[in-house]
Amino acid sequence: MGKDRVPAFTRCRRMPTFAPRRQSPIGSPALTMLHLADIRRDPEAAKARLSHRHFANLAAIDELIALDDQRKKLQTDHDAVLAESNSLAKEVGQLYAQGKKAEGDAAKVRSSELKQRSAELTAQQAQVSEALQTLLYTLPNLPHASVPAGRTPEDNEVVRSGGKNPSLDATAKPHWDLAATYDLIDFELGVKLAGSGFPVYKGKGARLQRALIAFFLDRATEAGYTEYLPSVLINEASGFGTGQLPDKEGQMYLVSEDKLYLAPTAEVPLTNIYRDVILEEAQLPVRMTAYTSCFRREAGSYGKDVRGLNRLHQFEKVEIVRIEHPDRSYAVLEEMVAHVESLVQALELPYRILRLCGGDMGFTSALTYDFEVWSAAQERWLEVSSVSNFETFQANRLKLRFQDNNKKKALAHTLNGSALALPRIVAALLENNQDETGIAIPAVLQPYTGFARIGG
RNA sequence: GGUGAGGUGGGUGAGUGGCUGAAACUACCGGUUUGCUAAACCGGCGUACCGUAACAGGUACCGCGGGUUCGAAUCCCGCCCUCACCGCCA
Numbered sequence: 001m002g003k004d005r006v007p008a009f010t011r012c013r014r015m016p017t018f019a020p021r022r023q024s025p026i027g028s029p030a031l032t033m034l035h036l037a038d039i040r041r042d043p044e045a046a047k048a049r050l051s052h053r054h055f056a057n058l059a060a061i062d063e064l065i066a067l068d069d070q071r072k073k074l075q076t077d078h079d080a081v082l083a084e085s086n087s088l089a090k091e092v093g094q095l096y097a098q099g100k101k102a103e104g105d106a107a108k109v110r111s112s113e114l115k116q117r118s119a120e121l122t123a124q125q126a127q128v129s130e131a132l133q134t135l136l137y138t139l140p141n142l143p144h145a146s147v148p149a150g151r152t153p154e155d156n157e158v159v160r161s162g163g164k165n166p167s168l169d170a171t172a173k174p175h176w177d178l179a180a181t182y183d184l185i186d187f188e189l190g191v192k193l194a195g196s197g198f199p200v201y202k203g204k205g206a207r208l209q210r211a212l213i214a215f216f217l218d219r220a221t222e223a224g225y226t227e228y229l230p231s232v233l234i235n236e237a238s239g240f241g242t243g244q245l246p247d248k249e250g251q252m253y254l255v256s257e258d259k260l261y262l263a264p265t266a267e268v269p270l271t272n273i274y275r276d277v278i279l280e281e282a283q284l285p286v287r288m289t290a291y292t293s294c295f296r297r298e299a300g301s302y303g304k305d306v307r308g309l310n311r312l313h314q315f316e317k318v319e320i321v322r323i324e325h326p327d328r329s330y331a332v333l334e335e336m337v338a339h340v341e342s343l344v345q346a347l348e349l350p351y352r353i354l355r356l357c358g359g360d361m362g363f364t365s366a367l368t369y370d371f372e373v374w375s376a377a378q379e380r381w382l383e384v385s386s387v388s389n390f391e392t393f394q395a396n397r398l399k400l401r402f403q404d405n406n407k408k409k410a411l412a413h414t415l416n417g418s419a420l421a422l423p424r425i426v427a428a429l430l431e432n433n434q435d436e437t438g439i440a441i442p443a444v445l446q447p448y449t450g451f452a453r454i455g456g
Numbered sequence: 457g458g459u460g461a462g463g464u465g466g467g468u469g470a471g472u473g474g475c476u477g478a479a480a481c482u483a484c485c486g487g488u489u490u491g492c493u494a495a496a497c498c499g500g501c502g503u504a505c506c507g508u509a510a511c512a513g514g515u516a517c518c519g520c521g522g523g524u525u526c527g528a529a530u531c532c533c534g535c536c537c538u539c540a541c542c543g544c545c546a
Binding site: 071072073075076078079080082083085086088089090091092093094096104105107108109110111112114115278 | 525527
C-alpha cells in the first residue's frame, strides 16, 4: 500500500492539473463534460434527451461533431508530419556520421520546413480544440428518459409521499421562534462571529446536531457505506472533477491566499478520492459516506427563503456517494432513494419525493430525486435531500474508469445524495413536534440526544 | 515562515543529447517444467489520441509550461508539487 493515497487501485500516470482549456491540442480532446464518443454514437438521441431540458442550442451537437471531424483530420495530418520529421532526425545523425555532409544539410532544410508546418498545425489544432471545448462546456448532462419534461419546480413529479402532517394549533411557532424560546440556536451570535447564515447552536440545539450526524452516519454505515472524514477545503482540480468549477465558482467560498475552496458538499472531496483512478470491475461498487460542514455563498437568495434555518451559508450534512457499473446505476439510484426515505420515516417526518423535471434539474445530473419534508408551522415543503445519478458526466471529468478482465476500460457512473442535510430537518422536527410546553424528540434519536424532550 | 532534497512505468530505481517508450529488479498475467507449497525458465505487461472490420501502423506523454537543437527524460528558463529538518501552533 505504502504512500499511495488510493491503495489497490490502478492510478493513471498523468494527473493533469486544472487547466482543461490550456491542454495540448495534440491527442486527447481534453476534458469534456459529456463524453464525445457517446454523442457521436447517437447524435439524435443526444438531441432528444437535451430537448427534455429545454436546451435551446440543439445545433451544438452537429457543430460538435463537425469540429471533432476537423480535429481528427488535423491530427492525422500532424502525425504524418511529425513521423517524417522523426525519421529525418535519425537520418541526419547517420549522414553526418558517414561524412555525407551535403545530404545531411539537405535533410536539415527539409526538417525545418516540417517544423514550420508542424507549428501551423499545432496552432490550428489548438484553435479547433478550444472551440470544441467551449462548446462542450455549454452542454449539460443528458436527462434520463424518465425525467419529466417540465420547466419549473411546479412541473416536478411527486413520486410518492409519506408520514402524517401534524395538526398544530394557532399558537404554533416557526422554528426560529422555538429556537429562541428554548435557547437552541443563536442567529445573532452567528452574525457577530461570521455573518448572517452562520447560526450558532447551543445546549440541546448543539446536541441535536451531533445526534443527527451520528444517527445518519450510523445508518449509512449499516447500509454498507464506508465512513470518511475528508478535508473541507478543496483544490481547483477537485472542484472541476465534480462539476462545481468552472460554472458555479461564485457559489463557493474561496481562500484566495491558497487557491482553495470551501467544499459546498462532501460530494466534492468524496468523489474526488477516485479522480484519475482505474478500478478493477470487481472493486465496484464503491460506497462512501461522510459528514462535513458545507459552505455556500448563496448569492442572490433573499426573503422568506433565508429565514431561520431555511437557507444558510454553513450547514451540516451527511452525504452518501457511490461509484457504480453503468448497468446498475439506475437500480442503485432507487436504492439510495429508499435509504433516504428510511431516514425521514425513522424521524417521523411528513415527506414527499419528487422526480425533478428537465427544467429544474442540475447541470450535471441525468436524473434527480428531491426529498422534501413538511415544515408545519411555516406550512411549506423544505428540501432536505437531493439524490442524483450523474452517469458518466462527472466520471469523464474525473477520469474515473473501471476495467474488466480483458482490460477493457469504460467510464464509471457516479451517484450521490444527501442523507441528510440537517438544518431543514431540524426546522421540521422543531415545528412539527412542538406542543405548549416543549418539543418531542423522535424515539430513534433519543439514544443519540440523551434526552426525550426539549423544554418542559 | 526558514533551509535542504527530490519529482522517470503498479512499486523500487538506472539513464552518456541520437541505437531510450525508456535498463534492471519487483509486482502482475500467460506458458513450460515440477509429488504438493515453492522455485526455475520463457513470453507478455503504461496512458491517451489518430488509424483499422479487427490486426498493423502512426503520434504524444519521463511533475507542468516554454526555450535551445536536425534531434531533449538528458541542456536552459519559469512554475507547480512532494518529502526531510528547524521554527511556530492545535
